Amino acid sequence: MDTLPSYDELPYDSLPLPETQPDFLAAVARLHGFEAPDPRRARILELGCAQGGNLIPLAWRWPESECVGVELSRVQAGAGAAFVAALGIRNVRILHGDLAALPDDLGQFDYIIAHGVFSWVPPAVQRALLDVCRSHLSAQGVAYISFNVAAGWARLQPLRAALLERSPVELSAPERYGQALRVLDELEAESSDPVLLKEIAYLKSAAPSYLFHEYLADFNMPTAFGEFAAQLDAHGLRYIGEAGPRNAVVELEDAWGLIPESMAGRWQDAEAALDDGHATRFRRALVACDDAPCAQPPKGDALTGLAFHADLISDDELDLQDATEQRFTNPAGNVFPASQPATKAALMALSTAYPVALTYPELLAASRQLLNEYGVADDFDEAALRDELFQLVMAHGVMPTVDTGLHAGEPGEYPCAHALARLQASSPGWVVSGMRQVGLELDEAARSLLGILDGSHSVDELAGIMQATLAQTGLEISRQTVLDLTHHQLWLFARQGLLV
Ligand SMILES: C[S@@+](CC[C@H](N)C(=O)[O-])C[C@H]1O[C@@H](n2cnc3c(N)ncnc32)[C@H](O)[C@@H]1O
Structure with missing residues (x-):
């Protein structure tokens, strides 16, 4: 073939x-x-x-x-x-x-x-x-x-079988996808299985290529x-x-x-x-x-030789006094709990540093310093921090790395995005990738702003260009509002490591 x-x-x-x-x-x-x-x-x-x-x-x-x-x-x-x-x-x-x-x-x-x-x-x-x-x-x-x-797929196989049977391969890809959506509606009305209903709801909102290449694929074994x-x-x-x-x-x-x-x-x-x-x-x-050294189940002790990054926020005001559980959320909406004051302080430090990674000693120092500022440094419990950090790393709330060499630029007076980000932003069908290999969901205005960040326009000029672009789409927005939005967007680009 x-x-x-x-x-x-x-x-x-x-x-x-x-x-x-x-x-x-x-x-x-x-x-x-x-x-x-x-x-x-x-x-x-x-x-x-x-x-x-x-x-x-x-x-x-x-x-x-x-x-x-x-x-x-x-x-x-x-x-x-x-x-x-x-x-x-x-x-x-x-x-x-x-x-x-x-x-x-x-x-x-x-x-x-x-x-x-x-x-x-x-x-x-x-x-x-x-x-x-x-x-x-x-x-x-x-x-x-x-x-x-x-x-996990045992429960989903009936769904794939029904979609395959009722969405004929003779149809074109878009027609087959449309037919599969209709089949999903029918199955939703017929089914009472919570696993299938959850999957159907997800499939109806997921990218067409996922449904097509996962459920309608010739092979999915x-x-x-x-x-x-x-x-x-x-x-x-x-x-x-x-x-x-x-x-x-x-x-x-x-x-x-x-x-x-x-x-x-x-x-x-x-x-x-x-x-x-x-x-x-x-x-x-x-x-x-199989002739390389044998691996073993993961152990938290090995965290001490790694560095970490995390893009987390917490809606609650952080309680660094007590070991009360607080919830941290990543941009994908996944929620991660942390209880130990030292861990909560460490997550704050990682969030501030993002996308830059902190080594384990740097993380300890930053956590200790924050607890100091809150007057609770005496409670610093490294073993408890390490245990919780291990759980967070395993769950991907905190990502471990061996490379500490990533530096992120700030939005200066003449902001400049790196060439990959500019090309991705201005190429239809390409997703802009953050420096930590995450796909960024950017609307058209953000993509067009990113596409022109070649260091030749001041922030003021960029806001003017954005205002004119938005006006062409029928959106009349005041200069000050566009300027604020531009500043905010530039900050987001910097946080994803897109600026040089
Ligand atoms: C489900 S997609 C995954 C694409 C990509 N790795 C990702 O995760 O976004 C599977 C990809 O494997 C490619 N593929 C299938 N059989 C292949 C083969 N024999 N040699 C090379 N690529 C193949 C398909 O064309 C398709 O792009």
Whole structure:
């Protein structure tokens, strides 16, 4: 096959994916006692990279890395290659081709990313994907392979079956999507299963490409964790850990300090049991070659060697006096509780520093200083902070990293956004990525402002341009209001690391 018509016809929304950032993957690996390569100078391969919405920002962030993307859909690969050419960076290539027939001269990679691919390709391509990992991972290299998990999908299979049966493949992609929406309405009226009703409600609001490529895809084959681990084994690969958010982790009492090989089976059984207990739907597995050192279940002690970033807010006034639970929310709306005064102070410090990361000692110092300012420094309890931080890291309320080199610019008198952000903002079909690999939801006005931030306009001039642009769409807004909005928007861009 030389292209994939379904993805040519309705391309996948190609988004930046925070969980695939190599600095994050290296941090997760370290929590599992596994030392992954330096992400800043890594060779990174992304399989099934769509138009490169994830890979290109990684290449941009680390100019000394070398990134290769492989994508079978001709349309998506072409869009990615054209974007790279327009951006003019040389450390990323998007190749049109089949991951099962890679060119011979690609070499070894420190990180291999395959997000949303494994469960959505035929078994022969699944095996090829694992072969690619085995033959192209460097000695300490790490692969990220996400897949749908049987434990959680068992309840959803009837929904997929009904949608497939009642949305004929003969229709064009948009017609099929429209038909699937009608089927969802019918199923909603018929069903009383809360899991299905929740999923139907989500699907009706989700991006068309999600419903189309998840529920109407030719292949969507959820795998049990144990089966996945067995497939890794058959390909000379081994599980390192989970890179997705988790509310529960496997702990094996005597595991830390290089898990004996004999314990790996027990660990995998426990992971499978966790999936059954939590009806896990999706996993993001970190994988290494089986001749690399053995990983182990994650341990909070390893936090001391990492750095952290978090974009959290709390609506309540923070109580740093007592260990009362308070709720912190990230931009995606996920809520994370914290109780210990030292943790709450640490989250405040991280929020102020964002997108810059704080090392563990810096975080301790910042937390201690805040508690001092509130006159409660005597209560500083590092062990309690570390325990709570570990839970927050596992749940992705706080993201760990091994790279502290990110600096964020301030909006000066002549604000300037970096070239990637400007090009993303002015290219329809591209999502603007924050420096921490998050997709930013920007309205048209914000995109057009970002697109012209080349350092040649003063804030005043920018506000004038924005006022005129908004007037063309029928929105008459006073100069002062537009100026305030412009300042606020520039602040948001700075917070996402888009300004230089
Ligand atoms: C569900 S999409 C995920 C895209 C992207 N990784 C992401 O998560 O945003 C799956 C992608 O894998 C690509 N793909 C499927 N089979 C492939 C193959 N044999 N070789 C390369 N790419 C393939 C599809 O064209 C599609 O872009």
